[in-house]
Amino acid sequence: MLKTTTKLLVTTALIAGITTAASAADKVKWKLATTWGSTLTPFIDAPTNMASLVETMSDGKFTIRVDAANKHKAALGILDMVKGGQYEMGHSASYYWKGKDIDTLPFTTMPFGMTTPEQYAWFYYGGGMELMKKAYAKHGVLSFPGGNTGNQMGGWFRKEINTVADLQGLKMRVPGFAGEVMAKLGLSVTNIAPGELYTSLERGTIDALEWVGPGMDISMGFHKIAPYYYTGWHEPATELQFLVNEKSFEKLPKDYQQILLTAMRVSAYDMYIQNYDMSAKAWSTMLTEFPDIKVKTFPKDVMDAMKKANADLLEEVKKESPIVKEVLESQEAYQKQARKWTEMSDFLYLKDNL
């Protein structure tokens, strides 16, 4: 059996629970809840495109209604709703559940972690999917890659950062594990609703914020009020997530299972490429309209302090559960091996072709 086939094709293990499979001719109607609003391109496109593909491939017999956050009003309740069966599917990000279950933290992206192709290689050929299945088994939920943003930018800053001391007391909107790293370095880390970010930055309520990258940042307008755009270190390959209620999945006939798996997989890859295109185009527009944007990389001293804070925090996290330890160590080992290839291939090629 070929490698890819084993990974993507429905395996007997997955469908072992089926006793009375529905006939493929039966109509199946599912609902999916997303964390995102109905206009948040490209995040919302991943589940919408996935649902369209499922419907067309099943000749209209398997339909999935996509409910955006404005409809179900529980943007960060997706895991619970899929677990409880109110929704057969969800679309969100695994690291949102870290407060509930630390084992789910590493499946989105990690500071100083893998790039997008490295991380997909880890998921599909390096044991990542098996570990994600293990981490989510306790919830009766299946988890799959749901679309990648590529490398995220380090954020918009009103002032230049030259030393670690410049970070002290800085008020910054930065969520997730990166927020914990920044807090350890003395920043005052806050979370602010997206709709209030521009005003908060403009009025000085915050001094800095990170969002995603040019493709999604441009419509927020931050480049008009914060001249320093720092390159990324904290989310090198943010992967969104499809969640599927395991019992619902087991009830599907085998062809619908494969249609669903394939539609999720291709929509995830596509979002990575769609966002790559969006960022390339938006960055070009930003530079034309605001040629004074200053692209900066944090100085070595600052980066080293972030790396140390991150490493210390990771050691603490590994003590919290044997599963999260196993996942983080698997990622670290894979990254170490894959990064040598990334350096020799794309990195050295780009060095001579910028």
Next chain:
Amino acid sequence: MLKTTTKLLVTTALIAGITTAASAADKVKWKLATTWGSTLTPFIDAPTNMASLVETMSDGKFTIRVDAANKHKAALGILDMVKGGQYEMGHSASYYWKGKDIDTLPFTTMPFGMTTPEQYAWFYYGGGMELMKKAYAKHGVLSFPGGNTGNQMGGWFRKEINTVADLQGLKMRVPGFAGEVMAKLGLSVTNIAPGELYTSLERGTIDALEWVGPGMDISMGFHKIAPYYYTGWHEPATELQFLVNEKSFEKLPKDYQQILLTAMRVSAYDMYIQNYDMSAKAWSTMLTEFPDIKVKTFPKDVMDAMKKANADLLEEVKKESPIVKEVLESQEAYQKQARKWTEMSDFLYLKDNL
């Protein structure tokens, strides 16, 4: 209509030719001819996995038999066989048809061209698919991405290359457009069957050769006899190709069309990730077993000479047909824009994380 949806979903234009579509319940049996041998992983995996997905998603009703080159004996006759209808589908590489139709040259990869994510973004969101459709329309054949190797290595050399003069008279196996660039620099360019490459290099019949990258090179054993492994410049994102006879495609019911399109698209992305994993692992093995392999990048003078020869050759190619000119100019414009984003995102991230 969302962007991705427009690109991947079957459009009415594509199915306008259907007058009497077969019922989705009908059995469809197709054959696919590949350029590759039955054991050439990961190239052969892309069509094999695609066919498995189509079969499972159609509940066994749409099957595609994959014939490897050892069966049909026409490794480089794939376009002709799909055009003539002996095979409904093919799996090969577009640049193999450049002698027959220059318009097909740019759809695989170009020296000093786009990286894999840049090129997928160009195909799916930058107008590439529309241009490929235009280039292949005269053949009555549809062409789709068929799997990417990622950045290919510049090849194995028995001696170090320090100056442009060191290239003069060097005998090298290097096919395609890169071969023409090398010939312009004074190399004696030859093509040799894969099975004879090792012996030719060992006996000095050739001084150098390029193959793919660590993942596929390792089983060839070149690292045991040529110590210098040059980084890539000539095939930064080699994309294989699915070919589909247009009339056969139009006869498929709409659900089978979408099943086929989705299975091709996901299998292509998957091959990129599969080969990334293979190269990461193989490179680690090579370094452990043969720590004396010397990774080299061609010196600036040599690289500049290659870039100039490449640019001169491209200007000649553009005069050959208006379509190839349009495609090359579209790629150049897209690369220029996307490379700025690649530099600011992955390149600067990797620079601090090697």
